Amino acid sequence: MTPQGREIWDGVKLAVIAVVCALFTATLVIGIGGAVLRSEKTPGDSTAGPEQPSVATELF
Numbered sequence: 001m002t003p004q005g006r007e008i009w010d011g012v013k014l015a016v017i018a019v020v021c022a023l024f025t026a027t028l029v030i031g032i033g034g035a036v037l038r039s040e041k042t043p044g045d046s047t048a049g050p051e052q053p054s055v056a057t058e059l060f
Contacts, residue, residue, distance in 0.1 A: 001009070
């Protein structure tokens with residue numbers, strides 16, 4: 001293998017390693033962020049407020 005070919009192959013290997021590391025890091029950050037955000041909300045919390053009566057009940 002020529003020196004140029006070896007350099008190209010080394011560059012390809014480094015690019016693959018960089019992509020794998022980026023995917024791993026993104027997966028880790030998203031997973032940890034999702035776990036943290038889920039733990040802040042308790043199951044009883046609701047943003048909808050009190051339950052609204054149905055439209056049919058209001059008309060009659």
